Amino acid sequence: xxxxxxxxxxxIFILAVLLPFWVNLGGTAAAPKPEISARAKAAGRCILDKYxxxxxxxxxxxxxxNSVVRHSNxxxxxxxxxxxTMSLSTGKNSxxxxxxxxxxxxxxxxxxxxxxxxxxxxxxxxxxxxx
Amino acid sequence: xxxxxxxxxxxxxxxxxxxxxxxxxxxxQWLFGVVVPYAALLAFLAGFFYRVMGWAxxxxxxxxxxxxGQAKSLPWIKQNWVDDPDTAxxxxxxxxxxxxxFRSLFRNTRAAFHRNEKNRLSYSWEIFLWVGAMAFxxxxxxxxxxxxxxxxxxxxxxxxxxTKMDGILxxxxxELRISGVVLLLAVFFLLLRRIFDAKVxxxxxxxxYFPLFLIxxxxxxxxxxxxxxxxxxxxxxxxxxxxxxxxxxIPKGVGGLFYAHVFMVSILFAYIPNSKLMHMGGxxxxxxxxxxxNNRAVRxxxxxxxxxxxxxYEEYEDDFRxxxxxxxxxxxxxx
Numbered sequence: 001x002x003x004x005x006x007x008x009x010x011x012i013f014i015l016a017v018l019l020p021f022w023v024n025l026g027g028t029a030a031a032p033k034p035e036i037s038a039r040a041k042a043a044g045r046c047i048l049d050k051y052x053x054x055x056x057x058x059x060x061x062x063x064x065x066n067s068v069v070r071h072s073n074x075x076x077x078x079x080x081x082x083x084x085t086m087s088l089s090t091g092k093n094s095x096x097x098x099x100x101x102x103x104x105x106x107x108x109x110x111x112x113x114x115x116x117x118x119x120x121x122x123x124x125x126x127x128x129x130x131x
Numbered sequence: 132x133x134x135x136x137x138x139x140x141x142x143x144x145x146x147x148x149x150x151x152x153x154x155x156x157x158x159x160q161w162l163f164g165v166v167v168p169y170a171a172l173l174a175f176l177a178g179f180f181y182r183v184m185g186w187a188x189x190x191x192x193x194x195x196x197x198x199x200g201q202a203k204s205l206p207w208i209k210q211n212w213v214d215d216p217d218t219a220x221x222x223x224x225x226x227x228x229x230x231x232x233f234r235s236l237f238r239n240t241r242a243a244f245h246r247n248e249k250n251r252l253s254y255s256w257e258i259f260l261w262v263g264a265m266a267f268x269x270x271x272x273x274x275x276x277x278x279x280x281x282x283x284x285x286x287x288x289x290x291x292x293x294t295k296m297d298g299i300l301x302x303x304x305x306e307l308r309i310s311g312v313v314l315l316l317a318v319f320f321l322l323l324r325r326i327f328d329a330k331v332x333x334x335x336x337x338x339x340y341f342p343l344f345l346i347x348x349x350x351x352x353x354x355x356x357x358x359x360x361x362x363x364x365x366x367x368x369x370x371x372x373x374x375x376x377x378x379x380x381i382p383k384g385v386g387g388l389f390y391a392h393v394f395m396v397s398i399l400f401a402y403i404p405n406s407k408l409m410h411m412g413g414x415x416x417x418x419x420x421x422x423x424x425n426n427r428a429v430r431x432x433x434x435x436x437x438x439x440x441x442x443x444y445e446e447y448e449d450d451f452r453x454x455x456x457x458x459x460x461x462x463x464x465x466x
Contacts, residue, residue, distance in 0.1 A: 010179075010183050014179075017176065018176075024282075031365055054363045059305070059361065116294075
C-alpha cells in the first residue's frame with residue numbers, strides 16, 4: 001500500500017482519538033448544581049448522607065421498589081431513626097414530594113451524566129397530576 | 132501453576148495497588164487522575180504513529196495475498212472475487228469482512244488425532260475462538276463508546292441511543308448494561324482457553340496473559356463501581372471534562388477505586404503500541420489480505436531494481452570468436 005494512503009488513515013485515526021478534545025474546544029462544562037427545593041431545605045437532610053445519596057440513590061430506589069412491590073412493606077427507617085414512607089413520587093415525604101420540581105433537580109444531573117431512567121413512563125411528578 | 136500467567140497476574144494486581152494506595156494513603160490524586168492519563172495518551176499516540184510509519188516504510192517486495200478461493204481464470208470458471216480478489220473493489224470487501232467480521236478467524240480449524248486404534252489425523256471446524264473474539268471486541272467497542280458520556284457535554288444522540296439499547300433489558304437499579312457482562316464473560320473465556328487448552332497454553336507467553344488480566348481488572352473495577360461500591364458519577368465527570376478542556380480539577384469524595392480504574396486504563400493505552408495489541412492498526416496493513424491477487428495479470432517490478440550491467444552473448448562471442456572458430460565451436464557471426 002502506498003505510504004500516503006497509510007498516512008491519511010493514521011491522521012484520521014489520531015483525530016478520532018482526540019475527538020473529545022476538539023469537540024470541547026473553548027468550552028468548560030461546569031457540573032450542574034441540582035436545586036434543593038424550599039421544602040427539602042426545611043427538612044434539612046436527605047434519607048442518607050449527601051454523598052451517599054449522590055452515589056447510591058438508584059440503589060436505594062431499587063431497594064424501596066422491591067420492598068413495596070414484592071414485600072408490601074412501605075416504611076423505611078433511616079440510621080438515625082426517622083421513618084419515611086417509601087415512594088418515588090407519592091406523598092410529601094417521597095423523593096419528588098420533598099425535592100419539588102424534577103427538572104430542576106433529578107434531570108439536571110441526569111442530563112449531564114447521560115442517564116435516562118425509564119421510571120417516568122409510569123411514575124409522574126405530583127404537579128403533573130394536577131394539570 | 133505457571134509463571135507465565137502468575138507474573139502478569141501479580142503485575143496487574145500491583146498496578147491496582149499502586150494507584151489505590153497512592154490515592155487512599157498518599158493523596159496522589161493529581162498524579163493518577165491528571166498526569167498519568169495525559170502522559171498515557173501522548174505515549175499511545177506517539178507510539179502508534181511510530182509503529183505504523185515503521186511498517187509503512189518497510190519493503191513489501193512480493194505480492195503475497197493468501198488465496199482462499201478460485202482465482203480469476205478462464206471466463207467460464209467462476210471466480211471467488213472476495214476470497215481471491217483481483218481488483219481493488221474485491222480487496223476492499225475482503226478487508227471489510229476481515230476487520231468487522233474476523234473472517235479468517237471464522238475459518239479456524241483444529242487438528243486432532245482420533246482417540247482410537249486407527250489414530251487418524253482429522254481437521255474440524257472450530258468456531259468458539261471466533262465467537263469469543265467477536266463478543267469480546269464488540270462489547271469492548273460498545274463500552275468505550277458509552278464512556279464518551281464522560282467526555283462530551285451535551286452527550287451526542289448516538290451515545291444516548293447506544294446506552295439505551297445497552298440497557299434495554301431494564302434489569303435492576305442501576306440498570307444492567309449488557310456490554311459489561313458480555314465483555315467480562317468473553318475475557319474470561321479467552322483467558323480460560325489460554326490456560327486450559329494445552330496447545331494454546333504451550334505457545335502462550337506472559338505478553339499474551341498480561342493484556343487479558345489488565346482488561347479483566349479494568350472491566351472488574353468498572354463493574355464494581357457501577358453496581359456495587361458506587362461512585363459519584365457527577366464528580367467523575369467533572370474530572371474527565373476537566374481533562375478534555377485542559378482545566379483539570381480533582382473532585383471531592385471520589386475514591387481510590389476510580390483512580391485505580393483510570394490508572395489501569397492509562398497503562399493499557401500506553402502499552403498498546405508496545406505490544407501485540409497493535410494488531411488494531413496492523414490488521415489494515417496485513418500484506419496477505421490487502422493485496423489483489425493479480426500476479427499473472429500485471430507485471431510487478433521490484434521498486435528498487437537498478438540497471439544491472441550485463442554482458443550479452445553477442446559481446447561474449449565478440450570477445451572469443453577466433454578461439455571458438457579454432458576449437459570448432461559454432462558461432463553466430465563469422466567475422
